[in-house]
Amino acid sequence: MTRPSPPPPLLLAEAAQHLSQTDRDALHDLYLRGTPDNTLRAYERDLVYVTAWKAAAFDAPLDWPEAENVALRFILDHARDLSDAPLTDPARITAETLIDAGLRRHLTCPAPSTLDRRIASWRAFHGMRNLANPFEAPLVRQARTKARRAAARPPAPKSARPITRDLLEDLLATSGPGHRGLRDRALLLTGWASGGRRRSELTGLHRADIDLDDFEKSGVVWIRLIETKTTTRGDTPRLVLKGRAARALVAWIDAGKITNGPLFRAISKSDRVLKRGLAPEAVAHILRRLLVAAGYASDHASPHGLRSGFLTQAALDGAPIQAAMRLSLHRSVSQAQRYYDDVDITENPATDLLD
Structure with a gap:
């Protein structure tokens, strides 16, 4: 007999305030689908993150569909190391807000795989609503490709050593x-x-x-x-x-x-x-x-x-x-x-x- 899926885990307390009721309903709907539990947890974390990011960057909630300029800004904000950026740099200010909220660890450039995963989640949220995806715009797609190449790094092993x-x-x-x-x-x-x-x-x-x-x-x-x-x-x-x-x-x-x-x-x-x-x-x-x-x-x-x-x-x-x-x-x-x-x-x- 197949066990039922576990109930949805709680949202991060410090970021839950950023979610509208519409976003909560959309997130809950994900749990009603046949999606693996690990993927659902990743969706939840990514939705909290991108919602908090837009609130910090634009002082606004997510739009559905999201504007292309917002999608482009998201890529640009995560495509460079902000450690040496001026204190007045908008991307740095946004990143520091997310760090203070416990949603980002540091100002260095996130791994390309992390950016790809968050974009993939954002795309899934649009698909769930049957809406056009802003990340499919030619300029946004090109920026994403360039960002991935610019931040390319050798894959780090998930374990320091294999347990042979x-x-x-x-x-x-x-x-x-x-x-x-x-x-x-x-x-x-x-x-x-x-x-x-x-x-x-x-x-x-x-x-x-x-x-x-x-x-x-x-x-x-x-x-x-x-x-x-x-x-x-x-x-x-x-x-x-x-x-x-x-x-x-x-x-x-x-x-x-x-x-x-x-x-x-x-x-x-x-x-x-x-x-x-x-x-x-x-x-x-x-x-x-x-x-x-x-x-x-x-x-x-x-x-x-x-x-x-x-x-x-x-x-x-x-x-x-x-x-x-x-x-x-x-x-x-x-x-x-x-x-x-x-x-x-x-x-x-x-x-x-x-x-």
């Missing part, structure tokens, strides 16, 4: 006893061995998503993800968990007496399993704690390292990229290939074919 097998073993060795240790081992092993799951995918799992029917006979656990960043609700294939990872997950389920509800749960100070599921941010906290316990810096790796580590290890072990992608659920071979390309050429199994 050796690092994973170090983390598991420090996970400790009790329910907390069982949960942490099951969380890491499930996230890594099932293809490098994102933290939202791990914390979104429920007991009903885990099929243990084949475990006693073959040691296999089946996992059903409701949806992922690259798949839609109902179209995500089942994933398989075997060996140590399957045993660790079953041990956690048995010890925690988890018969329904969230799979990975909070643990009390007295090592009691609570009914409350983990938030995605908790995965990062757990990983930092284990890294420090294992003798690494707390920022040595991030939760995305489970995903990059799985693919990197697959490359090191000579697993075909297509086989790895069946678990990682990457849609693009070129994206998955990046992890294979990052493997040191001396570690490539193909270099040992003769010997």
Whole structure:
């Protein structure tokens, strides 16, 4: 049975005042569509941001459709580093207003991907209302292209280092006893061995998503993800968990007496399993704690390292990229290939074919 979508998260308190009732209604309508939860949260943040930006830049609410000059000004305001701009520069004044509101971090030029995402959200809001999109105007499109090229930068890795097998073993060795240790081992092993799951995918799992029917006979656990960043609700294939990872997950389920509800749960100070599921941010906290316990810096790796580590290890072990992608659920071979390309050429199994 498919779980219902979670209720819409609350708007940022400091920015909610900028939203008109029309915008609130439009935002609510997004939750009635079959849109992934992560996308909905991005829509919400972007709507709050662009609404606050126009209020600061033009002292006016959003218009539907928005004027082309407003769309152009939005691009120009986000296409340069404002750190050295005069204090009277309108773009700098607007940016400082957003920083004070907690909606922008600094005056430096945002990443092109951030600008692209906010524009894509703004476009979606126009499409939702069946209105013309100001970002399709020739001058605005050209400015956006130039801004993207001017701010181009090498893509930064989402994790400082991939969590390959050796690092994973170090983390598991420090996970400790009790329910907390069982949960942490099951969380890491499930996230890594099932293809490098994102933290939202791990914390979104429920007991009903885990099929243990084949475990006693073959040691296999089946996992059903409701949806992922690259798949839609109902179209995500089942994933398989075997060996140590399957045993660790079953041990956690048995010890925690988890018969329904969230799979990975909070643990009390007295090592009691609570009914409350983990938030995605908790995965990062757990990983930092284990890294420090294992003798690494707390920022040595991030939760995305489970995903990059799985693919990197697959490359090191000579697993075909297509086989790895069946678990990682990457849609693009070129994206998955990046992890294979990052493997040191001396570690490539193909270099040992003769010997």
